[in-house]
Amino acid sequence: MTPKVLVPIADGTEEIEAVCIIDVLRRAEADVTVASVGSALQITASRGVKIVADVLLEQCRDATFDLIVLPGGMPGAEHLHAARTLQDLLKRQQDEDRWYAAICAAPAVVLQPLGLLRGKRATSHPAFMERLDTARAETGRVVVDGRCVTSRGPGTALAFALKLVEVLFGTRKAQEVAGPMLVDRHPNSEVR
Numbered sequence: 134m135t136p137k138v139l140v141p142i143a144d145g146t147e148e149i150e151a152v153c154i155i156d157v158l159r160r161a162e163a164d165v166t167v168a169s170v171g172s173a174l175q176i177t178a179s180r181g182v183k184i185v186a187d188v189l190l191e192q193c194r195d196a197t198f199d200l201i202v203l204p205g206g207m208p209g210a211e212h213l214h215a216a217r218t219l220q221d222l223l224k225r226q227q228d229e230d231r232w233y234a235a236i237c238a239a240p241a242v243v244l245q246p247l248g249l250l251r252g253k254r255a256t257s258h259p260a261f262m263e264r265l266d267t268a269r270a271e272t273g274r275v276v277v278d279g280r281c282v283t284s285r286g287p288g289t290a291l292a293f294a295l296k297l298v299e300v301l302f303g304t305r306k307a308q309e310v311a312g313p314m315l316v317d318r319h320p321n322s323e324v325r
Contacts, residue, residue: 136199147206148178157294170216179206205237234282253278
């Protein structure tokens with residue numbers, strides 16, 4: 134069965150992170166739905182790049198996903214946090230023991246306030262680390278704890294996206310996707 138993945142986006146989303154996540158997961162042949170949390174399909178990302186979503190988030194309200202993954206960026210992460218439908222989907226994702234992930238500002242701005250990092254090791258962009266539970270905050274490029282995956286920012290987006298492929302499909306598939314992109318994946322070298 135093909136894993137279903139939701140990637141919510143908003144005005145101010147970090148474009149490198151969003152596009153990297155979407156691209157790598159689609160290379161792995163995941164069924165990726167890009168959903169705008171606003172009232173229009175097109176968003177303007179943090180550096181002015183226009184991205185067109187597949188659907189509005191409201192259309193995903195009753196859908197089930199194997200993974201929900203949040204790109205960061207500001208004020209994109211704040212817009213994601215404010216989306217009530219996304220809050221409900223993320224809480225349901227945790228309650229039903231399915232994967233959820235966030236990168237950059239999103240772990241601290243979205244997951245932490247919703248209680249989705251409680252008791253979990255996590256990381257975020259260095260500018261947002263103080264918002265995480267300091268006893269569980271880590272500086273690893275990609276941190277996996279239970280069904281939660283977090284990462285630091287644009288420079289770690291490729292390692293993050295490949296880790297998402299790995300958790301959904303396995304190590305072999307992640308290596309198959311990484312190879313043609315000329316990404317050298319050494320076990321344990323960039324992921325904690």
